[in-house]
Amino acid sequence: MLRLAARSAKPLTALRSASRTFATSRCVRSERSPASLDTFTEEEQLLRESVRRFAVDVVGPKVREMDENEMMDPSVIKGLYEQGLMGIETSADHGGAECSFTSAIIAIEELAKVDPSVSVLCDVHNTLVNTVIRKYGNKEQQDKWLPLLAESKLGSFCLSEPASGSDAFALQTRAKKEGSHWILNGSKMWITNSYEAEIFLIFANASFRCPMFSVSMLTILQQIDPSKGYKGITCFIATKDMGVQIAKKEEKLGIRASSTCTINFDDLKIPEENVLGGEGKGYKIAIEILNEGRIGIAAQMLGLAQGAFDKAVPYTFERKQFGQPIGTFQGMQFQMAQAAIDIETARLLTYNAARRKEEGLPFTKEAAMAKYWSSVVAQRVSGQAIEWAGGVGFTRETGIEKFWRDSKIGAIYEGTSNIQLQTIAKFIQKEYS
Amino acid sequence: MRPSAARLLNILVPVKRAVDYSVKIRVNPQQTGIDTNVKHSMNPFDEIAVEEAIRLRESLGASVIKSIKAVTIGPPKSVDILRTALAVGADSAVHVALPESAPSPEPLAVAKTLQALIKKAGDGESKVDMVILGKQAIDDDLGVTGQMLAGLLGWSQATFASKVEVDEAKGEVVVTREIDGGGEEVRCKLPVVITTDLRLNEPRYASLPNIMKAKKKPVEKFSPEDLGVDYTPQLETLKVTEPPKRVGGGKVASVEELVAKLKEAGVAAA
Numbered sequence: 144m145l146r147l148a149a150r151s152a153k154p155l156t157a158l159r160s161a162s163r164t165f166a167t168s169r170c171v172r173s174e175r176s177p178a179s180l181d182t183f184t185e186e187e188q189l190l191r192e193s194v195r196r197f198a199v200d201v202v203g204p205k206v207r208e209m210d211e212n213e214m215m216d217p218s219v220i221k222g223l224y225e226q227g228l229m230g231i232e233t234s235a236d237h238g239g240a241e242c243s244f245t246s247a248i249i250a251i252e253e254l255a256k257v258d259p260s261v262s263v264l265c266d267v268h269n270t271l272v273n274t275v276i277r278k279y280g281n282k283e284q285q286d287k288w289l290p291l292l293a294e295s296k297l298g299s300f301c302l303s304e305p306a307s308g309s310d311a312f313a314l315q316t317r318a319k320k321e322g323s324h325w326i327l328n329g330s331k332m333w334i335t336n337s338y339e340a341e342i343f344l345i346f347a348n349a350s351f352r353c354p355m356f357s358v359s360m361l362t363i364l365q366q367i368d369p370s371k372g373y374k375g376i377t378c379f380i381a382t383k384d385m386g387v388q389i390a391k392k393e394e395k396l397g398i399r400a401s402s403t404c405t406i407n408f409d410d411l412k413i414p415e416e417n418v419l420g421g422e423g424k425g426y427k428i429a430i431e432i433l434n435e436g437r438i439g440i441a442a443q444m445l446g447l448a449q450g451a452f453d454k455a456v457p458y459t460f461e462r463k464q465f466g467q468p469i470g471t472f473q474g475m476q477f478q479m480a481q482a483a484i485d486i487e488t489a490r491l492l493t494y495n496a497a498r499r500k501e502e503g504l505p506f507t508k509e510a511a512m513a514k515y516w517s518s519v520v521a522q523r524v525s526g527q528a529i530e531w532a533g534g535v536g537f538t539r540e541t542g543i544e545k546f547w548r549d550s551k552i553g554a555i556y557e558g559t560s561n562i563q564l565q566t567i568a569k570f571i572q573k574e575y576s
Numbered sequence: 577m578r579p580s581a582a583r584l585l586n587i588l589v590p591v592k593r594a595v596d597y598s599v600k601i602r603v604n605p606q607q608t609g610i611d612t613n614v615k616h617s618m619n620p621f622d623e624i625a626v627e628e629a630i631r632l633r634e635s636l637g638a639s640v641i642k643s644i645k646a647v648t649i650g651p652p653k654s655v656d657i658l659r660t661a662l663a664v665g666a667d668s669a670v671h672v673a674l675p676e677s678a679p680s681p682e683p684l685a686v687a688k689t690l691q692a693l694i695k696k697a698g699d700g701e702s703k704v705d706m707v708i709l710g711k712q713a714i715d716d717d718l719g720v721t722g723q724m725l726a727g728l729l730g731w732s733q734a735t736f737a738s739k740v741e742v743d744e745a746k747g748e749v750v751v752t753r754e755i756d757g758g759g760e761e762v763r764c765k766l767p768v769v770i771t772t773d774l775r776l777n778e779p780r781y782a783s784l785p786n787i788m789k790a791k792k793k794p795v796e797k798f799s800p801e802d803l804g805v806d807y808t809p810q811l812e813t814l815k816v817t818e819p820p821k822r823v824g825g826g827k828v829a830s831v832e833e834l835v836a837k838l839k840e841a842g843v844a845a846a
Binding site: 192 | 617659660663781783786788791
């Protein structure tokens, strides 16, 4: 809270010249000296410790069961709400904890060290749903929806469709205005949290209001207008009881406890006051929010890698072969050292991107790098973790193999790895050509 | 006739920053102590103490319990456990600051410090009525501070508490103590020193909104001179070693063999 106040009081020029200073952070030596990338405020450290304990004590015992049953335990979701982890950046007036973006990243990382499924539930809810309403909602919408989201209702972000993933804005869900309501028709696919969610942010293509100067048939505007391309895309807030139909729940390789469903809208009626940010603003909202969300996924993958590492390495110092713990063999040691380096690089990329965003600096390239790299590291380290634990690592009992299965999605959702590389390359081209 | 106004109770919770329970302890090369360059956190029994104070307030209400104050004695980094105590529900905290290089204070010095603080609080509104602390710290396992404090103050003491009930009208507490034979119920007049045992409660996690609220809660600082306590160690640690490594056992084929081995080891009568 102090940090936010300090930022708004400082002029932007001071911010930029001060590079990486955190004026209200108690762990910086002086206001002007840059701090190392693993510098955190006291509150952030307390938060990390608190979430870590919650994750280990409350989530930990349920991880295997939730994975085998492909179902999130309601008590885990309830626990997240009770810990105040579902409104991390939301203002206190709206029932949130009013913490920094980095605090959210810390919470996501700590949860992922124990269960990446729980982590992604918290990530999508905070960095996508909460942030969209906070940034683009008008006062009435913020007052109405943010407290519900912070206290008890789970949110879901509905952009992808069967025919549009990376090409997100080729979406086909249509919205047409009828009086004071919008009628939505279409389907969304691959929607995280959808099974448990009560609040849905839906991106649909709406028509624009053409000026009523022509009486030609074309301007009778009850028609869909996907020909306007992405310019028609609008973000709508819907609740489950408006008639959102949860259809097929996907059976996945990993993050099985995180619900991923197809949802259908069959003449779904949404009041006009539920349009977020204005008609046709959906493209901008989605592009900007997915940038931030990328850092959240980077944190999830980072936590995953760390969790797998933390589970497997102690085992290597207990397991003895040829008279010594296998963790003392040089071959193993070199592998563990390289994995530790990988994790450290992912950590620095992730937290630097988070701090850049907090400071108002451009962070698109850094966020793409963090997400891409963290997912690579997660795959690599979790795979190694299985091998270090040998046969035991291959069984489902220790939970090490679960990290490897969970890691695969990192290269796919919230922007595939190829898309991330393309994003980064665009910056390079711009700079060098 | 004016009814005697029951004064609101103030609870003091001393907490210690100790080596975290999950750390694998290693003896230092000089064999003078353990490697303390490891993770530290609040002594688990002290966490239980903080939790109990908060639960008492939750069940009795703010009309009975006025304040919960956490106190720690140690170097500057000890303040982090005070923040944790504030984040789970303590109202204010006190840090008795020792220099970074100072050795860990001994129980008698700790007890004298607490006595001095209680004396400073006086007999009015801030009078301390209950001191709740862990039965022992998990680094030295001495388990004497609470008892010494009660002795110095001349207060009732109820140690190894597994249940605490406050009867504010009578000015008494009823504590169930864990003893070897089971449980012992003692009734103590306030003021009282209570030390917590494992089964008293399960501490809560500091939720995020409470962590943020904790920032605004006051932390008072004192130096040893302010309180007139001497922290010079009375004890000198001569040597610290690891316990002998466990050697594998052996399997016996029959009861006779077992008895024979026991006789050999000198454990059973010949």
